[in-house]
Amino acid sequence: MTIKLRDKILPEKGVEELLGYAVPTKTTVELRGRISRSLVEEISRIKKEPDWMRRLRLRSLELFEKLPMPNWLRGIEELDLEELTHYVKPEAGIAERWEDVPEEIRKYYERLGIPELEQRFLSGLSAQFESETVYSSVKKKLSEMGVIMLPMEEAVKRYPDLVKKYFLRVFPASDHKFAALHAALWSGGVFVYVPPGVRVEEPLEAFFLIGRAMEGQFEHTLIVADEGSFIHFIEGCAAPMYKGYSFHDGMVELYAHKGATIKFTTLQNWSKNVINFNNKRGIAEEGARIDWIEGSIGSRITYVYPSTILRGRGASTRSMVVSVVKGPYLKDTGSKVIHVAPDTRSRIINKSISVDGGINIYRGLVKVLRGARNAHAHVECDSLILDSKSMAFTYPHNQVDEPTATVTHEATTGRLGEEQLFYMMSRGLSEDEAKSLIVLGFLDEIMAELPFEFANVLNRVIQLEFKKLGGLG
C-alpha cells in the first residue's frame, strides 16, 4: 500500500513537472509595489487585526527600513522587493472540506497527494495558497484533547493573550532585515498549542504553495508545546513552474516548555523559481527537546538556519539537514545552537550533495555561554560533490565561553569513493545503480528520522533529482 501511495504522491516526475505550469486563480486583493506604512496598514485592515498587531507590524517596518541589507548574502542581486506582489488574497475562503476548495487550487494539492496523506497519516492539515490559508482541518480527537491548530490570523483574534506571549518573542524582528520584513508583511501560517501532558502522536502538517511569479509569501508558524507535551509538525512547500521568480520569507517559532518535545520536519521542494529565505528558531526550557529535520531539495536560492536556544537545564536539540543542489543553484544552510543553561546537549548533522554546478554552503554556530556548565555539542558536516564543476563551502563557528563545556566538530568534503563503486560493481550493480545507492546511503542517517511515508517521499524526490544516476526505486 505504501508503495502504491508513494507512487501516487510522486510518480516518475519531479515536483515541478507534477504541478505543471502555473494556472491563473481568482483573487480579491493584490498589494504590490513600495513597502510602505500604508501597505502594511492595508494588510492589517484587510485582516481585521487587533491594534497591537498593527502596531507590531509598523514597528517592524521601521526596523526593516533602518536595518542594512546583510552583506554576507550571495546571489540575491536579482531580488527587487519593490516589484513584488506582497499580499495576494485568493477569492476562496478557508474551507474545512477539500470539496469546498476551488478546483484550480485543489488540483495542485491533489497532484501532490496531500489530501490522501492527510487522511492516512496526519492529525491535522493546514494548506496555504498565496498569502492565505485555503484549507484547515484538525481531527476531532485532537480538539477534544485541547489542541489548538488554527490559521495564524484566526489565532491572533481568538487567542490574543496566548499569541501575544510568544509571537516574535522567539525570533525578534530586529534580528535582521528579512526578519523585520517578514514581521511587517506576514500573512498566513499556522498557530499550534499543545496543552500540558498531551501527546500528538500523528503529525500535524502545513503545506504552502506559491502559485505565481513575482509574489512574496510571508507565512508565520508558531508552535507552543506546554509542559510535558509532544508534537511532531511537518511543513511542506512547493510551487509550479512559471517565468520570473517569487520570494519566500517565512518564519517558524517554536517554544517547548519544561519537559516538552517538538519535532519539526520540513520537506522543502520549491520550484527553481523561488528565492527562499526561511527564519527558524526554537526555545527549549528545562528538560525540553527540539528536533529539526530538514530536507531541502528545491528552490533557486535558499537561506535557512534552524536554530535552538537551550534555555533550561537539561534541554536538548538535534538538527539534521539534507541539502541537495542540482544545477546552477545555491543553498546557504546551517544549524545554530546557543547553550544558555547547564547540562544541555546538542547535535548537528548536516549532509549536502552538490551536482551539475550546484553550490552548497554550510554556515553553522555552536555557542556555549558562560554558566552553561557541562554542555555538550557535536557537529557533523559532510558534503558530497559529484562532479568537477560543483562546490561545497563549510563555515562552522564554535564559540565556547564555558570551560566545562565540550564542543566537537567533524567535517568532510569528498566525492564518490572509487573503492566503494568498484566493490559494488563487482557485486553486479551497474555504475549508475551503485552511485545512486551511495548517495542514498550517505543520507540514510537522516532518512531514518523521518516518518516512513515521508522518508519514502524524500527518497523518491532525491531519486528523481538524481535519476541520471540510476533507476532505483
Next chain:
Amino acid sequence: MAAQSYSELLGKLSYQRVKDSPTVKYYTNWNLFDERINIGQAYITEPLPKPLSELNIHATMGAGETVVFSRHDVLLAGIMKAKDLPPYASLKPFKLLRRTESKITALHAERWNSGVYVNFPPSTIIRDPVVVASLSGEGYIGHHVLVEVGRGAEARLVLLDYSGRWEGLKTLVAEIRLEEAAKLELIRIVIHGPGSPVYSHTVAHLAGGAELEVKTLALGGAMTHLRDDYVLAGELGKVHTAVSLISLPGTRLDTITNAAHLAPRTSSRITVRGAVMGDGYLVHRGVARVVGEARWSATSIDSYINVFSDRGSGYAVPMLEIQTGDVEEARHSAAVASLSDDQLFYLQSRGLTRQDVEALLARSILEYSGAAEAAGLEPATLLALGESLFG
C-alpha cells in the same frame, strides 16, 4: 602615496571585509588598533629579553635601521623601503599581499619603518637557521620581511616576533616565495606582552614541488592578530603547519591559518593545539580553499583548544571551500573542551592533582609544534617569559 590619499584610503577601507553574517563576528578587537592608528613613530627599541637575546640573531628589526650580521651562505640585507633592495631581488614588498587588502595592511604599507631581505640561493642546503628578530618600541613600529628560497634550495628560518610592555602599535608582514622544489622550515616564536596590539601577517607562495613546514609557538598579547596565508600555486606543492597557542590571562589571541590550493595535487595540513589560561581569549580560524583547477588536492585542518579556567574563552572556526568534486581529501575537525571529570578522575587516581594535570597538558600543547625545540629554546622558559610580561 600622498598624505591626503593615504588618509582617504584609510577612511575607505575596513579592518575586515565581512562582519555581519549570521555567525561571523569580529574575533579581533580592531578598536584597539583603531585607537592607535595615528600614533607617532617609535624612536627607541624595547630590548629583547633572555632567553631570546641569547640566540645567534642575524638580523634585528627595531625602531631604526635593521641591524644585519651577514653570512657567507645566505644573501641578507636590511631594507627601509623597496629602493633599498639588492639588485638581484625579484621579490618586492607587496608582491604577494595587496596594500589595500584592509585598513591595517594600508597602514603598514604607508608606515613600515624597517625590514629585512633574505635570499637562499638556488640548490643550496642550509642547515644552520637564519634568525631574524622583530622587536617593538614606544609608538608605531612596522617591519617587513621578504624571503626568497631559490629553486631546489633547502633552508631554515627562525622568526622571533617579540613585543613587550612598551605601549605602541606593531605590524609585521612577511612575504615568502619558494621557487620550484624549494624547501623551507619556518620556525616562529611569537611572544607579545601587554604593551601593543600586534598585527602579524605572513604570506607564503609555493611554486611546483615546493614544500613549506611551519612551526609556530605563540603566546598572545593584549591583542594579537596572527595570520598566515599559504598559496599553493604550483603542482605538488605542500605545506604542513603545526601551531602551539597559549592565551595567558589578560590576553587576546586571534590566529588565522589559510591555505589556498590553486594547482593540482597540492596538499596542506594544518594542526593547532591551544590552551586558554585565566580570562584569556583564544581563537583559531582557518580556511582551506581548493579551486576548480586544483584537482586531486588534499587538505585538512585540525584545531583543538583546551580551556583551563572558568573565565577563559576558546573559539574554533575551521572552514572549507571546495570548488571541485575531484578532491583527494578535504576535512576538518575541531574541539573546544576542558578536562572532563572522567579524565581527571582517572589521572587523580594515579596520584596526580588537577594542577599537575593542567600543567602537563599545557606543557604538551607548548611543545606540540616543536617550534621552541627547533629554535634551540626551552618551552617552559618561554612560557615563564610570557607570564612575566603580564605579572
